[in-house]
Amino acid sequence: xxxxxxKQYEEDYKKSVENPEQxxxxxxxxxxxxxxxxxxxxxxxxxxxxxxxxxxxxNITENCLDRHLAxxxxxxxxxxxxxxxxxxxxxxxxxxxxxRVCRFANVLKRNGxxxxxxxxxxxxxxxxxxxAVLACARIGAVHSxxxxxxxxxxxxxxxxxxxxxxxxxxxxxxxxxxxxPLKDVIDDALIGCPTVEKCIVLTHVRTPVSMLKGRDVWxxxxxxxxxxxxxxxxxDAEDMLFILYTSGSTGKPKGVVHTCGGYMVYAxxxxxxxxxxxxxxxxxCTADIGWITGHSYIVYGPLSQGAxxxxxxxxxxxxxxxxFWDIIEKxxxxxxxxxxxxxxxxxxxxxxxxxxxxxxxxxxxxxxxxPINEEAWHWFDEKIGHGKAxxxxxxxxxxxGGIMISPIATVTPTKPSFATLPxxxxxxxxxxxxxxxxxxxxxxxxxxxxxxxxxxxxxxYGDHERCKQTYFSAYENLYFTGDGCMRDEDGYYRITGxxxxxxxxxxxxIGTAExxxxxxxxxxxxxxAVVGYPHDVKGQGIYAFVINPxxxxxxxxxxxxxxxxxxxxxxxxxxxxxxLFVSGxxxxxxxxxxxxxxxxxxEGETTxxxxxxxxxxxxxxxxxxxxxxxx
Ligand code: WT7
Numbered sequence: 044x045x046x047x048x049x050k051q052y053e054e055d056y057k058k059s060v061e062n063p064e065q066x067x068x069x070x071x072x073x074x075x076x077x078x079x080x081x082x083x084x085x086x087x088x089x090x091x092x093x094x095x096x097x098x099x100x101x102n103i104t105e106n107c108l109d110r111h112l113a114x115x116x117x118x119x120x121x122x123x124x125x126x127x128x129x130x131x132x133x134x135x136x137x138x139x140x141x142x143r144v145c146r147f148a149n150v151l152k153r154n155g156x157x158x159x160x161x162x163x164x165x166x167x168x169x170x171x172x173x174x175a176v177l178a179c180a181r182i183g184a185v186h187s188x189x190x191x192x193x194x195x196x197x198x199x200x201x202x203x204x205x206x207x208x209x210x211x212x213x214x215x216x217x218x219x220x221x222x223x224p225l226k227d228v229i230d231d232a233l234i235g236c237p238t239v240e241k242c243i244v245l246t247h248v249r250t251p252v253s254m255l256k257g258r259d260v261w262x263x264x265x266x267x268x269x270x271x272x273x274x275x276x277x278x279d280a281e282d283m284l285f286i287l288y289t290s291g292s293t294g295k296p297k298g299v300v301h302t303c304g305g306y307m308v309y310a311x312x313x314x315x316x317x318x319x320x321x322x323x324x325x326x327x328c329t330a331d332i333g334w335i336t337g338h339s340y341i342v343y344g345p346l347s348q349g350a351x352x353x354x355x356x357x358x359x360x361x362x363x364x365x366x367f368w369d370i371i372e373k374x375x376x377x378x379x380x381x382x383x384x385x386x387x388x389x390x391x392x393x394x395x396x397x398x399x400x401x402x403x404x405x406x407x408x409x410x411x412x413x414p415i416n417e418e419a420w421h422w423f424d425e426k427i428g429h430g431k432a433x434x435x436x437x438x439x440x441x442x443x444g445g446i447m448i449s450p451i452a453t454v455t456p457t458k459p460s461f462a463t464l465p466x467x468x469x470x471x472x473x474x475x476x477x478x479x480x481x482x483x484x485x486x487x488x489x490x491x492x493x494x495x496x497x498x499x500x501x502x503x504y505g506d507h508e509r510c511k512q513t514y515f516s517a518y519e520n521l522y523f524t525g526d527g528c529m530r531d532e533d534g535y536y537r538i539t540g541x542x543x544x545x546x547x548x549x550x551x552x553i554g555t556a557e558x559x560x561x562x563x564x565x566x567x568x569x570x571x572a573v574v575g576y577p578h579d580v581k582g583q584g585i586y587a588f589v590i591n592p593x594x595x596x597x598x599x600x601x602x603x604x605x606x607x608x609x610x611x612x613x614x615x616x617x618x619x620x621x622x623l624f625v626s627g628x629x630x631x632x633x634x635x636x637x638x639x640x641x642x643x644x645x646e647g648e649t650t651x652x653x654x655x656x657x658x659x660x661x662x663x664x665x666x667x668x669x670x671x672x673x674x
Contacts, residue, residue: 044073046316046451052467059467060494066468067095067497071308074347075110076101077277080304086495088522090507091515094281095305095497102275103284103307104181107346108141109275116141119351122325123170124370126217126357132374135170137349142271143174147262148181149269154241154260156209158183158276161286163207163239165189165198165229167216168356171245171262172332173342175211180284180303183276184209187286187298190333191216191223193614195231197296201288205298205504206238211262215248219361226252233258280304286504287335289441290554291513292525292544298504299335299441306444307347309498313445313466314344317435318407319452324377325404327353327370329385334551335441336411339498340380344445359385364392368400368427379427380409380437384549386419387580397426407452409435412550413582414538420459438462438538440524441552442514444498447471448536461535470494471536473528478518489542490528491521544638546575546583551616555638558585558619561612565605567593572628572636573619576645584620586645588667591624598624621645623670627663629655640664644671 046052059066064083071080080099086092111118116138123133135143156162162184166172172188179186187205189198202210210233216223226244230253233239244252245262254261278284284306286298320326326345330336332354345352353374359367367389371379389396408428410420415436424434434457437449447469448462449455455463465471473481473488481488499522503510517523527539541547544555555573562571569590578584587605594601602622609618629637643652649668655661 044070044312044315045319046454046467049454049456052451052454055467056465060470063468063494067308070312071096074101074308074311075106080280084495088515088520091511093495093499093501095495096280096308099280099304100277101280101304101307102181102183102278103303103343103347104144104177105275106307106311107177107343108137108144111137111349112141115349118349120346121170121173122351122353122374124353124355124357124374126219126361128362128366128369133170140174140177143170144177144181145273146266146269146271147174147178148273149271150243150262150265151178151182151184151209153265153269154209154243156182156184159283160184160209161187161205161207162209162211163187163189163198163202165191165210165212165225166245167191167213167223167225167247168331168354169213169245169247170354171213173354176332176338176342181273181275183278183282185283185285187288188333188338189288190331191218191225192616194611195228196612197614198228198232199235201296201298202232202236202239204288205286207236208238208240210239210242211245212242213245213247214252215250217248217356219358222248222250224250278303281501285338287338287441290545290552290557292554292556294554294556294560296554296557297506297509297513299500300502300504301444301498302501305497305499307343309445309496310339310344311347313498314340314350315348316451316466317437317446317449318378318380318409319454320345320348320350320378322349323351324406325351325353325374326378326380327355327374327376328380329355329359329367329382330380330411335444339445359389363396364389365396365400368397368402371405372401375404377404378407378409379405380411382412382550383410383415383419384413384580384582386410386415386423390419390422391580402427402429405429405432407435408432409437411437411439413547414540415460417459433457436460436462438536442500443496444500447492447496448538458533458535461531461537463535465536468496471528472521473530474518474521478521484530484534485532487527487529487539490524490526490538491518492524493521546585548575548578548583548585548616549581553585553617557613558587558609558617561609561617562587562589562605562619564612565591565608567591567601568605570628572638572641574638574642574645576621576642578620581620585617586621586623586641587619588623588625588628588641590626590628592626594624621674623667623674625663625667625670627660627666629664629667630659631657632659641667644668
């Protein structure tokens, strides 16, 4: 199923559009099914109702583990590189990983987990995180992984939204020179989570934690009570595999739902093709498993293809900004898949951290999460790829399950800052505000997809209407991505960024409404408006305009209080970079905040603010501009 020439890409693409069912039916033959499907696809985008491989039975872990045992059992599945380079790295062969997953799957059962139960995972980037994820899938439980940077309140909201019965966590996590007290955070969260019956705690940083009798158990104790034989649960292709919460334009994150069959086929197919993975190669994706990139391209995609996936607990700059390059040298990494924000941050340290590092193993480079600017693209190409490694700029979303628009390494001619062409099976379309298709090349519009693909979301957990409203109602019969996009003279796609109220801060998706809600919880705050602004390293920074008359002259302290509040309510990742105190916000007569004006001010614009005639009080804009000049 690997595409090896541009001609083959064109042929496959044509076939995938003219006969999608035949195309995906053939791709799916490369996976292991307990029972075949009777229908490849049935769909409508109105409800929406999407079914891939209907009637088929499988377990994704048999594809990620069991099927490799006979031929590749002793091959490394996961190489773990710890936060501290002085500690030993750990390798799990497919045989070992299979054994650990089965054993932990039995631990889950022993603690009352059954098929269909939701299980929350809040863990550091350690092999046990991948083991926990796969163990859930093994028994047919639905995992909901929550990124380690979220607060207790965010965790509680997510646990309650999907009524999780079990939580898997660790005593703590390392992040550079810091330690994150994961279990403490979970303890705070669980005060408000009546559905949680058990919490399994892995020892990792060896910090003291409080273990609640009857609820909390140690991972290390539990595995002693079970054996390592665990038959995989037979799952329907359309049974739920996982929920992953993501931000949108409203204040409440939504649980994106992916199912077993289609997701597996799509993650595996795209992994194999986009990175042109070759047997024996070491593949290193620097994302966290708490995001979709980690789900699809650290765990499920690579393991379904029998690849060696490198998992790194630390951060790019600890203990030095050479950390990534040392890992590449040490493990002879062939593919590096990272985010533009990491590239820009490492660029800022200059040449020194690159001196004397061996990059000769690098064959393919990848970028994900946000638009990559040309400067970062060229730096990545020259300094890391030495001009010899194709860069795959992969555009996709939590909702799409896998990569959608991207070069295929060694096949698609690349162009700096372009995601280039749709993968086989993906039918992008640009539309104007009214949903009218914008045809031809050299055009821009809102990016939609007009035909289903196996990895697409099926619903948002517990609220199908919301799924319909968010993705399938903006334009009739289309999936709306929320992104703006340009298609150049060659038909190449370049993503220009979100067109909704969603920010992309260091590749993390944050809803402005969520941040506003958090700021508004601060006692003195009357109202706030949050917008994004261009940020050299983060891509976008968070700019908050805040009405707070109760500062008592202590503006700096109040700012810190607000940051603390946001950290409490959402997590440190959502902390505003700039806070500006104002006496009013620009509103229309109907009371709607005109963010367009605030966005311009945040970008540093002071004159061309566009039409302000509908404003209730135009004077407030002058005041904000003057105040903004001072921060
Ligand atoms: C949003 C999705 C895809 C996994 C990580 C983020 C932006 C993603 C690119 C890219 C330009 C990109 C889009 C998209 N985005 N990849 N290669 N070029 N923009 O997943 O949190 O669901 O965010 O990230 O705006 O809508 P996510």
